[in-house]
Amino acid sequence: MRIAVDAMGGDHAPDEIVRGALLYRDSGGVADIILVGREEVVRAALGTAPRPGITVVDARDVVEMHEHPSSELRRRTDTSIGVATELVKRGAADAVVSAGNTGATMASAVLILKRIPGIDRPALCGMLPTVKGTPACLIDAGATMDAEAHNLLQYAQMASRFMERVHGVARPTVGLMSVGEESGKGGRLQHEAHALLSGAADITFFGNIEGRDPLRGTTDIVVCDGFTGNVLAKGMEGVVDVFRDGIRNDIFGGVLGKIAYVIALGGVRKLRGRLDYDEYVSAPLLGVGGVSVVTHGRARANMLRHAIKVAERSVSQGLIGAIQAGQKAGQGAGPGATA
Amino acid sequence: MRIAVDAMGGDHAPDEIVRGALLYRDSGGVADIILVGREEVVRAALGTAPRPGITVVDARDVVEMHEHPSSELRRRTDTSIGVATELVKRGAADAVVSAGNTGATMASAVLILKRIPGIDRPALCGMLPTVKGTPACLIDAGATMDAEAHNLLQYAQMASRFMERVHGVARPTVGLMSVGEESGKGGRLQHEAHALLSGAADITFFGNIEGRDPLRGTTDIVVCDGFTGNVLAKGMEGVVDVFRDGIRNDIFGGVLGKIAYVIALGGVRKLRGRLDYDEYVSAPLLGVGGVSVVTHGRARANMLRHAIKVAERSVSQGLIGAIQAGQKAGQGAGPGATA
Numbered sequence: 001m002r003i004a005v006d007a008m009g010g011d012h013a014p015d016e017i018v019r020g021a022l023l024y025r026d027s028g029g030v031a032d033i034i035l036v037g038r039e040e041v042v043r044a045a046l047g048t049a050p051r052p053g054i055t056v057v058d059a060r061d062v063v064e065m066h067e068h069p070s071s072e073l074r075r076r077t078d079t080s081i082g083v084a085t086e087l088v089k090r091g092a093a094d095a096v097v098s099a100g101n102t103g104a105t106m107a108s109a110v111l112i113l114k115r116i117p118g119i120d121r122p123a124l125c126g127m128l129p130t131v132k133g134t135p136a137c138l139i140d141a142g143a144t145m146d147a148e149a150h151n152l153l154q155y156a157q158m159a160s161r162f163m164e165r166v167h168g169v170a171r172p173t174v175g176l177m178s179v180g181e182e183s184g185k186g187g188r189l190q191h192e193a194h195a196l197l198s199g200a201a202d203i204t205f206f207g208n209i210e211g212r213d214p215l216r217g218t219t220d221i222v223v224c225d226g227f228t229g230n231v232l233a234k235g236m237e238g239v240v241d242v243f244r245d246g247i248r249n250d251i252f253g254g255v256l257g258k259i260a261y262v263i264a265l266g267g268v269r270k271l272r273g274r275l276d277y278d279e280y281v282s283a284p285l286l287g288v289g290g291v292s293v294v295t296h297g298r299a300r301a302n303m304l305r306h307a308i309k310v311a312e313r314s315v316s317q318g319l320i321g322a323i324q325a326g327q328k329a330g331q332g333a334g335p336g337a338t339a
Numbered sequence: 340m341r342i343a344v345d346a347m348g349g350d351h352a353p354d355e356i357v358r359g360a361l362l363y364r365d366s367g368g369v370a371d372i373i374l375v376g377r378e379e380v381v382r383a384a385l386g387t388a389p390r391p392g393i394t395v396v397d398a399r400d401v402v403e404m405h406e407h408p409s410s411e412l413r414r415r416t417d418t419s420i421g422v423a424t425e426l427v428k429r430g431a432a433d434a435v436v437s438a439g440n441t442g443a444t445m446a447s448a449v450l451i452l453k454r455i456p457g458i459d460r461p462a463l464c465g466m467l468p469t470v471k472g473t474p475a476c477l478i479d480a481g482a483t484m485d486a487e488a489h490n491l492l493q494y495a496q497m498a499s500r501f502m503e504r505v506h507g508v509a510r511p512t513v514g515l516m517s518v519g520e521e522s523g524k525g526g527r528l529q530h531e532a533h534a535l536l537s538g539a540a541d542i543t544f545f546g547n548i549e550g551r552d553p554l555r556g557t558t559d560i561v562v563c564d565g566f567t568g569n570v571l572a573k574g575m576e577g578v579v580d581v582f583r584d585g586i587r588n589d590i591f592g593g594v595l596g597k598i599a600y601v602i603a604l605g606g607v608r609k610l611r612g613r614l615d616y617d618e619y620v621s622a623p624l625l626g627v628g629g630v631s632v633v634t635h636g637r638a639r640a641n642m643l644r645h646a647i648k649v650a651e652r653s654v655s656q657g658l659i660g661a662i663q664a665g666q667k668a669g670q671g672a673g674p675g676a677t678a
Contacts, residue, residue, distance in 0.1 A: 145526035179481055179569040187484035187566050211573025227526050228570055230518040234550025235571045239578035250610035257606045264590050264599035271589035
């Protein structure tokens with residue numbers, strides 16, 4: 001197995017990306033890694049020691065984090081994310097992983113790998129930590145705007161296959177994000193989606209959930225439209241940041257705080273462990289014809305290692321085939337299926 | 340001025356509600372308070388000492404927190420929230436405040452006080468703390484599903500009048516919730532709303548904001564549809580709860596933790612003060628023909644005191660008249676204005 005990694009993508013690229021690839025290999029990762037980026041820069045980060053299982057493919061262009069990739073991305077043929085995705089298309093790699101510009105990673109996947117037949121809109125499947133200690137996923141975390149009910153059903157189906165195959169969850173439960181638990185809650189989209197999800201045989205539908213539920217781990221899968229998912233994920237992340245800063249600077253900031261920190265260290269580690277999302281933060285883009293995993297722009301080596309692991313399991317467990325088989329079996333309810 | 344308070348509404352009713360009313364009066368509140376609820380219960384909570392400026396109005400029925408008020412609410416004529424809202428309608432009170440069932444408070448306001456002419460859909464204006472220390476408001480926090488762009492413009496106008504009059508913010512800035520700051524980001528609703536907000540003369544439009552921005556205090560007002568606002572508010576609150584529990588139980592839980600707590604107490608208070616939202620958590624329902632303020636179901640006396648204060652300022656500063664005047668001046672862009 002070979003996994004192409006965008007070595008230039010992310011706030012800490014290329015050093016932390018290259019370190020993440022090494023960490024993946026050193027911790028027993030079975031896939032060979034293809035680092036894609038400016039060759040001299042990537043090789044400098046790799047160092048001179050021999051690195052079995054790691055190769056470098058040159059790409060001269062980089063989509064920067066702050067860029068807003070649009071149609072012009074089609075004309076840029078030598079970006080690290082574009083070249084890495086092309087490797088998957090040509091069969092020279094089995095998956096692509098990037099901590100870079102999410103829009104560019106998604107656009108590359110859709111343009112180059114194309115959608116899976118029957119899937120109308122791709123969706124970003126964002127992983128979240130929960131207070132139960134089990135991971136949950138939020139789909140769609142922002143790939144598609146103006147989703148319709150049949151899209152939400154496909155999200156539920158794709159995420160179910162992902163949680164079964166990649167995270168080993170048997171019969172993962174699906175919650176529909178709404179403003180109350182009764183089936184009548186929400187707007188037109190939620191009413192229609194509730195009916196479709198209730199009738200689907202290939203998912204375990206829990207019912208409506210609310211904004212507090214993802215973190216509580218009420219269901220394994222949280223389904224919502226990409227606008228809501230993006231706003232919710234960023235909103236929750238914003239609160240996490242405020243508390244992290246608050247604990248660091250307010251509670252443990254001054255001289256007394258530093259003493260208290262040493263005394264409370266066990267508890268701090270407990271809370272940190274509970275909310276550590278390095279393992280979870282990778283978000284596969286589901287619905288495209290290949291494995292494409294996005295991870296956080298802030299990703300450092302350990303987070304990247306886990307993202308590569310998610311890509312590896314997606315390949316070894318046949319995720320794409322499982323999603324395709326579901327669509328072929330007519331379990332998908334796209335406009336084609338309902339017409 | 341007289342403010343009707345639903346004495347039976349909220350997790351800690353009637354004791355904390357009654358205490359909140361007393362606290363309001365004792366801290367210099369100028370409005371007389373009318374406590375509405377089962378008279379014998381309310382009087383027991385009030386105690387036997389004379390309480391100038393506080394009267395009790397009997398109502399035998401209560402909408403419980405877990406009830407889902409629907410059309411049947413019309414038939415229940417003796418609920419505490421219904422009777423309190425009727426007092427405003429009849430001119431026997433100038434505002435109504437409730438920590439009870441939000442759906443029932445909103446339904447009572449819409450049914451009894453009616454919408455302000457020109458306002459198509461009412462909106463809940465939820466207050467949020469920000470890291471800047473200034474309050475911000477999120478409108479609509481969940482009153483209306485399936486909002487359209489002209490509704491979002493009216494939310495921005497109503498919240499601008501609210502922040503000017505009640506919170507004394509000159510030229511409050513309005514951010515449109517989206518998935519990126521460029522004007523092209525988001526779905527159809529956001530594109531249309533961006534165009535309307537950009538063209539409105541009676542608001543100070545900042546542009547698009549993202550899920551992280553409300554807590555950062557990027558703008559004084561956050562405008563979004565009620566579905567998104569409800570999910571975002573509950574999602575953020577869920578994270579706050581997890582951290583509060585984590586700080587209390589994980590960091591400061593054990594014997595060492597308790598020692599650390601004493602040492603770090605100054606810092607803990609600093610963080611708590613930064614995130615204290617007692618002052619902010621009241622959410623007026625804007626767009627109805629009277630002052631109706633909802634506060635958190637968990638509200639205790641201090642939070643209720645602040646909610647009464649918000650109602651008092653809304654009345655004394657002529658909030659309803661300011662919203663009506665804006666609509667009459669044709670600054671509103673309802674379907675009538677654009678047709």
